[in-house]
Amino acid sequence: xxxxxxxxxxxxxxxxxxxxxxxxxxxxxxxxxxxxxxxxxxxxxxxxxxxxxxxxxxxxxxxxxxxxxxxxxxxxxxxxxxxxxx
Amino acid sequence: xxxxxxxxxxxxxxxxxxxxxxxxxxxxxxxxxxxxxxxxxxxxxxxxxxxxxxxxxxxxxxxxxxxxxxxxxxxxxxxxxxxxxxxxxxxxxxxxxxxxxxxxxxxxxxxxxxxxxxxxxxxxxxxxxxxxxxxxxxxxxxxxxxxxxxxxx
Numbered sequence: 001x002x003x004x005x006x007x008x009x010x011x012x013x014x015x016x017x018x019x020x021x022x023x024x025x026x027x028x029x030x031x032x033x034x035x036x037x038x039x040x041x042x043x044x045x046x047x048x049x050x051x052x053x054x055x056x057x058x059x060x061x062x063x064x065x066x067x068x069x070x071x072x073x074x075x076x077x078x079x080x081x082x083x084x085x086x
Numbered sequence: 087x088x089x090x091x092x093x094x095x096x097x098x099x100x101x102x103x104x105x106x107x108x109x110x111x112x113x114x115x116x117x118x119x120x121x122x123x124x125x126x127x128x129x130x131x132x133x134x135x136x137x138x139x140x141x142x143x144x145x146x147x148x149x150x151x152x153x154x155x156x157x158x159x160x161x162x163x164x165x166x167x168x169x170x171x172x173x174x175x176x177x178x179x180x181x182x183x184x185x186x187x188x189x190x191x192x193x194x195x196x197x198x199x200x201x202x203x204x205x206x207x208x209x210x211x212x213x214x215x216x217x218x219x220x221x222x223x224x225x226x227x228x229x230x231x232x233x234x235x236x237x238x239x
Contacts, residue, residue, distance in 0.1 A: 002121055002128040002131060002132060003119050003121055003131075005132065005135065006131050006132070006134075006135045006169075009135040009136075009138070009139045010135060010138065012139065012142070013138050013139045013141070013142030013143075014142075016142035016143065016145060016146050017142050017145055019146060020145050020146055020154070026151060026208075026213050026214075028151035028154075028155075028204060028207075028208040028213050029151055029154055031204050032145070032151065032154050032155050032158050032201075032204055033145055033154075033158070035158065035200050035201070035204065036141065036142070036145060036158045036162060039162050039166055039193075039197065040138065040142075042166075042189070042193075043134075043138065043165075043166055043169050043170075046169060046170065046173050046186070046189070047131075047169070047173075049120075049173070049182070050119060050120050050121055050131075050173055050176055050177075051119050051120075052119075053119070053120050055177065055181060055182040055185070058182055058185040058186060058189065059185065061189055062185065062188065062189050062192070065189055065192060065193055065196070066192065066196075068200075069196040069197075069199070069200050072200040072203065072204065073199075073200060073203050076200070076203040076204050076206070076207040077203070077207070079207050079211065080206070080207035080210055080211060
């Protein structure tokens with residue numbers, strides 16, 4: 001019951017963040033909503049691991065979390081300077 | 087039989103079929119998940135989902151980049167920590183707990199940092215902010231100039 005409520009609310013929040021990614025007036029809104037979407041995806045994978053009992057999915061959640069953080073930092077640095085690293 | 091009556095019968099049959107499919111799909115959802123018998127984990131996961139949903143609503147409703155960052159950084163940190171903590175409690179007898187705690191620690195370190203990076207580059211590139219109810223520009227008071235404000239607006 002709790003896990004179903006969690007899945008539905010995470011899906012609704014993903015749809016709302018996708019609206020902000022598509023609509024966002026500036027690139028800052030898009031990057032913010034993209035960061036939120038990666039976090040939402042990692043949380044959804046953890047909830048799927050809870051639902052099915054496959055603890056191997058937690059590795060996928062770890063990788064998704066790290067990749068989301070690194071891509072957000074790379075996007076922010078690129079949009080600030082025009083390059084990612086010196 | 088008129089067209090309206092036929093459409094009404096078709097709609098009622100489709101509705102009955104859809105609800106029957108939904109009921110049959112929801113029937114195996116009562117299977118045991120890892121969350122049964124952990125009320126603390128259930129409460130934590132519900133709180134985390136409420137915070138994530140509030141963050142998404144704030145992401146849609148707030149007026150500019152910085153307020154949306156406020157919603158998407160603080161609420162997401164707290165909500166993700168709640169969900170990961172609940173999962174760590176729920177996985178406790180099995181071998182999932184150290185990995186979930188690793189994800190939670192990493193997430194608690196990186197989520198505010200990515201929000202800070204986005205806010206810094208947005209300010210330094212001169213994205214406009216919402217000024218109807220007054221605003222405080224601390225970095226401008228420190229003398230840090232934003233670049234390229236003319237062409238970005």
